[in-house]
Amino acid sequence: MRIVDLSLGFTQGMPAYGASWYPSFELRPIMTPETDPKGHGRRFSQFVMNPHNATHLDAPSHFIRDGKGICDLEPECFIGPAVVADLTEKGRLEPITGDDLEAAVGSDWVPGQRLLIRTDYLDRHWGEPDFWERPPYLVESAADWCVDRGVRLVGLDCLTEEPGDRHFPVHRKLLGAGIPILEYIRNLGALTQRRVWLIALPVLVTGAEASPVRAVALEGGEFGDST
Numbered sequence: 001m002r003i004v005d006l007s008l009g010f011t012q013g014m015p016a017y018g019a020s021w022y023p024s025f026e027l028r029p030i031m032t033p034e035t036d037p038k039g040h041g042r043r044f045s046q047f048v049m050n051p052h053n054a055t056h057l058d059a060p061s062h063f064i065r066d067g068k069g070i071c072d073l074e075p076e077c078f079i080g081p082a083v084v085a086d087l088t089e090k091g092r093l094e095p096i097t098g099d100d101l102e103a104a105v106g107s108d109w110v111p112g113q114r115l116l117i118r119t120d121y122l123d124r125h126w127g128e129p130d131f132w133e134r135p136p137y138l139v140e141s142a143a144d145w146c147v148d149r150g151v152r153l154v155g156l157d158c159l160t161e162e163p164g165d166r167h168f169p170v171h172r173k174l175l176g177a178g179i180p181i182l183e184y185i186r187n188l189g190a191l192t193q194r195r196v197w198l199i200a201l202p203v204l205v206t207g208a209e210a211s212p213v214r215a216v217a218l219e220g221g222e223f224g225d226s227t
């Protein structure tokens with residue numbers, strides 16, 4: 001069995017979406033070995049974190065009024081079989097459609113699995129100034145495919161919506177159907193199998209619409225197979 005880390009973590013000074021309301025990640029030391037008032041050499045930190053800035057899960061309440069929040073989702077959703085849809089042929093600003101998903105994984109799709117959409121976009125372009133402006137992205141027919149085919153969770157390494165689309169059709173459709181979205185994953189190219197196990201457990205924050213996640217894939221042995 002092999003473990004592949006799919007996570008983009010949080011780092012002070014990391015790139016962030018360029019909107020005025022979008023806070024940057026901050027790691028604030030609240031006690032250091034030098035300032036420990038009791039002289040125990042302890043370290044305590046506080047995070048100022050917008051979970052949407054790195055690998056994270058969107059829960060339905062992100063877009064759906066009265067939808068489930070992160071705490072309301074069953075852990076079973078985040079652990080189990082997943083299939084990688086290889087869409088690495090998708091270049092900048094190319095849409096990913098339902099037909100693309102059908103061609104990539106439709107032939108042996110089993111309802112209830114997790115779908116991981118691989119374009120390698122984040123691996124190639126994270127940190128570039130136009131990262132948010134020129135990604136491959138999902139369109140509504142891709143969300144329809146996920147809903148119709150019983151996808152349990154959608155993970156992706158490109159962007160969920162077409163840049164500039166302020167109607168958010170993909171978020172609304174997936175989250176409206178109760179399908180969480182695992183955004184900003186990476187390293188799918190390190191997998192050698194298209195059927196793996198995904199572990200992507202969110203942190204429980206009551207009332208939150210999203211959570212940071214350490215996402216990993218397990219492959220080999222009893223996890224996945226080479227088909």
Ligand SMILES: [Zn+2]
Nearest residue numbers: 052058183210
């Ligand atoms: Zn998000």
